[in-house]
Amino acid sequence: MNVPKHWRAIPERYRMEAGKCRKCGEISFPSRLICPACNHNEFDLVNLSGKGKLLTHTIIRTAPEGFGDFAPYAVGIVELEEGVRIMGQITDCDPEKLKTGDKLTSKFRRMNEEGKTGMIMYSYKFVPDIGI
Ligand SMILES: [Zn+2]
Known part of the structure; x- marks a missing residue:
């Protein structure tokens, strides 16, 4: 971007x-x-409250350029309390232990580094409410 x-x-x-x-x-x-x-x-x-539950997720083991230091990581679809479904990275957990229905909260985190410029992007990610 x-x-x-x-x-x-x-x-x-x-x-x-x-x-x-x-x-x-x-x-x-x-x-x-x-x-x-x-x-x-x-x-x-x-x-948005940023609070929701995990509907489905997958684990990325081969990360695209700029995301390499995060792999393996989970990407999932989260249904927020407001009924909105959004896709996002799930962090601060063991991705292998995530399961459907887990409660998550969005947090503001470093996203990736922009190629040659080295500019660091920030965005929201989801963190399980119960640390796993
Ligand atoms: Zn309307």
Whole structure:
């Protein structure tokens, strides 16, 4: 990801800002221009709790460039308390011991280093509530 794109993504990545439809209350993350549930186009910004449960996950053993020092690591789909499903890296745990239904909380962590520039990117990752 290049630097301007990274900066544009900051509200979403750093504060977990989502759009809540003013008509039907559907929460979209990232926020959208049109509500997928009712096609309305006005939203209020809400901050997601970052708390949720693991729906499914996989373990990455051969990491892409820039993620090598994290492998092996788990990537999973987490259903947040608000009903939003988001994909993210799961950290601070033994990935082999993760299981469906585990409770997780998002944390702000270093993501990867940007190729040649060495710029370090930060974003959210998920951490199991019970350390494993
Ligand atoms: Zn709606």
